[in-house]
Amino acid sequence: MTYVYPPVSEKVPHMLHGADYNPEQWLRYPEVLEEDIRLMKLAKCNVMSVGIFSWAMLEPEEGVFTFEWMDQVLDRFAANGIYALLATPSAARPAWLAQKYPEVLRTEQNRVRNLFGFRHNHCPTSPAYREKTGIINRKLAERYSDHPAVIGWHISNEFGGDCHCELCQAEFRKFVQNKYGTLDELNHAWWTTFWSHTVTDWSQVESPAPHGETQVHAMNLDWRRFITQRTVDFINHETAPLREINPDLPVTTNFMEFYAGLDYWKFADALDFVSWDSYPTWHDADDDSNQAAKIAMMHDIVRSIKGGRPFLLMESTPSLTNWQDVSKLKRPGMHLLSSLQAVAHGSDSVQYFQWRKSRGSSEKLHGAVVDHVGHEHTRVFSDVTDVGRALEGMDRIVGTSVPAEAAVIFDWENRWAVNDSQGPRNKGVNYEETAQKHHEALWKLGVPTDVISMDVDFSKYKLIVAPMLYMVREGVGERLEKFVENGGTLVVTYWSGIVNETDLCFLGGFPGPLRKVLGIWSEELEGLHDRDRNALRLNGSGSLGLSGEYEISEICDLIHLEGAESLGEYASDFYAGRPALTVNQFGEGEAYYIAARTDGSFHDDFYAGVVQKAGVARALDTSLPQGTSVNLRTNGEADFVFVQNYRPEAVTFPLDQRIYRDLETGEQVGGELELQPYDVVVLERRRN
Numbered sequence: 252m253t254y255v256y257p258p259v260s261e262k263v264p265h266m267l268h269g270a271d272y273n274p275e276q277w278l279r280y281p282e283v284l285e286e287d288i289r290l291m292k293l294a295k296c297n298v299m300s301v302g303i304f305s306w307a308m309l310e311p312e313e314g315v316f317t318f319e320w321m322d323q324v325l326d327r328f329a330a331n332g333i334y335a336l337l338a339t340p341s342a343a344r345p346a347w348l349a350q351k352y353p354e355v356l357r358t359e360q361n362r363v364r365n366l367f368g369f370r371h372n373h374c375p376t377s378p379a380y381r382e383k384t385g386i387i388n389r390k391l392a393e394r395y396s397d398h399p400a401v402i403g404w405h406i407s408n409e410f411g412g413d414c415h416c417e418l419c420q421a422e423f424r425k426f427v428q429n430k431y432g433t434l435d436e437l438n439h440a441w442w443t444t445f446w447s448h449t450v451t452d453w454s455q456v457e458s459p460a461p462h463g464e465t466q467v468h469a470m471n472l473d474w475r476r477f478i479t480q481r482t483v484d485f486i487n488h489e490t491a492p493l494r495e496i497n498p499d500l501p502v503t504t505n506f507m508e509f510y511a512g513l514d515y516w517k518f519a520d521a522l523d524f525v526s527w528d529s530y531p532t533w534h535d536a537d538d539d540s541n542q543a544a545k546i547a548m549m550h551d552i553v554r555s556i557k558g559g560r561p562f563l564l565m566e567s568t569p570s571l572t573n574w575q576d577v578s579k580l581k582r583p584g585m586h587l588l589s590s591l592q593a594v595a596h597g598s599d600s601v602q603y604f605q606w607r608k609s610r611g612s613s614e615k616l617h618g619a620v621v622d623h624v625g626h627e628h629t630r631v632f633s634d635v636t637d638v639g640r641a642l643e644g645m646d647r648i649v650g651t652s653v654p655a656e657a658a659v660i661f662d663w664e665n666r667w668a669v670n671d672s673q674g675p676r677n678k679g680v681n682y683e684e685t686a687q688k689h690h691e692a693l694w695k696l697g698v699p700t701d702v703i704s705m706d707v708d709f710s711k712y713k714l715i716v717a718p719m720l721y722m723v724r725e726g727v728g729e730r731l732e733k734f735v736e737n738g739g740t741l742v743v744t745y746w747s748g749i750v751n752e753t754d755l756c757f758l759g760g761f762p763g764p765l766r767k768v769l770g771i772w773s774e775e776l777e778g779l780h781d782r783d784r785n786a787l788r789l790n791g792s793g794s795l796g797l798s799g800e801y802e803i804s805e806i807c808d809l810i811h812l813e814g815a816e817s818l819g820e821y822a823s824d825f826y827a828g829r830p831a832l833t834v835n836q837f838g839e840g841e842a843y844y845i846a847a848r849t850d851g852s853f854h855d856d857f858y859a860g861v862v863q864k865a866g867v868a869r870a871l872d873t874s875l876p877q878g879t880s881v882n883l884r885t886n887g888e889a890d891f892v893f894v895q896n897y898r899p900e901a902v903t904f905p906l907d908q909r910i911y912r913d914l915e916t917g918e919q920v921g922g923e924l925e926l927q928p929y930d931v932v933v934l935e936r937r938r939n
Contacts, residue, residue, distance in 0.1 A: 515553075
């Protein structure tokens with residue numbers, strides 16, 4: 252296993268701390284620009300993302316470039332020990348470009364072209380847009396690739412959205428023609444004989460439309476795959492001149508929280524490191540641990556995309572947002588806690604949107620490090636400085652790994668297919684929430700966990716959890732069999748093994764390619780009304796020895812045993828007494844099947860037993876108090892243990908028998924910690 256990766260830039264072998272910086276908004280206010288450097292240093296910031304929406308200031312009219320203001324900013328950075336992630340400006344095109352080349356504007360599903368405005372309102376296929384982004388990116392690379400302040404490229408910003416123009420339609424037809432080769436293969440894969448939708452000419456292929464086709468599920472899948480392919484191709488187009496001029500400068504783009512529109516797994520090869528923008532709705536409940544668990548899973552996704560390499564937290568808010576349903580202030584301690592949660596899961600940075608609040612327009616009331624008052628004497632500025640001070644003491648954590656022996660499969664294509672399927676609960680099949688609940692059970696145990704697609708190498712894990720693996724692509728079933736046969740532990744749930752990659756149902760019985768390894772046959776699946784309840788009654792058999800009764804809701808799978816052993820049965824309805832939890836011994840390992848949607852208490856008890864039996868390492872060998880978590884990074888010799896309290900009251904946190912030192916003070920810590928509300932402590936110990 253690789254324990255330590257190089258930093259994003261050898262120029263800055265430290266934790267990065269900074270923000271999105273928009274100096275072009277303040278060119279008429281030179282006193283503001285001058286003050287910013289002083290405040291950045293005071294807040295212990297060492298990096299800024301600049302130029303993200305700056306196209307109109309960099310190229311105010313076609314072919315006229317005004318880089319002098321950027322020169323000044325970057326030169327001032329270099330003179331003051333501050334570095335820059337320099338953005339390509341494609342996320343917001345200038346008005347002159349849209350006016351002269353209307354093809355660059357996006358066409359929506361209804362086939363109506365947008366007017367100029369907003370962000371990412373561009374067509375990724377447009378030759379004009381590609382030409383103009385190529386020109387501005389090359390100009391930026393020629394001028395700044397060797398600038399001492401620049402440590403990497405920030406490609407565009409928060410990619411998302413579809414374009415349905417004729418240029419994109421033509422590319423979509425090429426995409427499916429390359430994939431299927433012949434119309435016969437296309438029609439079979441899309442099952443177009445249903446409703447007499449057979450395609451007889453490639454020109455008849457269209458993207459989904461509200462006034463056209465939406466019911467061919469394989470077509471919907473291929474459209475989503477195509478949009479991902481177009482976006483990745485556009486990123487490669489953007490980075491080509493940057494890599495040509497200075498191949499040593501790394502590139503990234505910033506992802507969004509559980510964004511459904513793009514398959515983030517497909518971005519791995521286009522980016523040197525991954526980053527994302529985290530905006531939890533802290534304090535939306537009495538206990539923030541559920542929100543923390545959700546964000547923990549997204550951190551784990553982003554880290555796993557590059558095979559465990561550290562990522563960057565590119566954006567977060569130091570206070571509140573202006574776009575969530577309720578803009579809630581962070582309680583004292585929460586800013587440091589939430590920032591270090593990202594570090595605990597593998598981030599080598601804490602960055603914010605934005606450095607200074609805008610004076611006008613959409614995000615003028617969005618949280619920022621520097622408020623409209625313009626000075627450092629605010630609670631938020633103090634909180635940010637506390638984070639900067641904490642990060643200064645974490646140089647030894649930079650580049651370290653999260654040693655995950657467990658993984659949860661959260662596959663974007665499976666996600667699209669599950670959410671597009673009709674039944675068993677069209678009012679909410681809740682795939683995302685289900686995956687999060689299984690991940691949360693491991694998080695509550697302090698189990699370092701990767702979140703993976705179904706295409707990765709399974710062999711490095713001891714435990715793989717596959718919630719609702721509705722789609723099983725070719726070869727995946729066989730690889731999961733090999734994983735279990737070689738001693739791995741597999742957990743699969745209801746609504747798995749139903750379709751192949753083109754959403755065609757497996758013939759011969761569900762769960763299709765997983766039937767052998769699970770040792771069960773699924774005959775029927777029932778969706779329950781919200782008022783309906785059943786129960787899982789554990790029988791105490793099997794090596795886990797679990798007993799008790801747990802609530803069931805929403806989905807019940809009626810299965811037959813084909814070699815598996817029943818560990819629990821349904822308690823009521825006409826299928827009372829039929830298996831609801833099974834285990835199948837397969838080779839050196841075992842595979843569990845959870846046939847119904849159970850409550851969180853079952854997940855807690857079940858995974859506690861599975862983790863122990865599978866020999867999966869936990870960050871701490873102790874019982875974690877409710878509302879707390881513990882995460883782990885390692886350099887192979889020392890472990891760095893992040894102990895976190897997401898409760899609004901103090902808690903006593905027990906440690907195990909190993910020797911710990913407080914990373915900040917260097918003092919040895921006794922058998923337990925006293926954590927204040929929203930508190931976080933980082934400990935160091937020798938690795939076993």
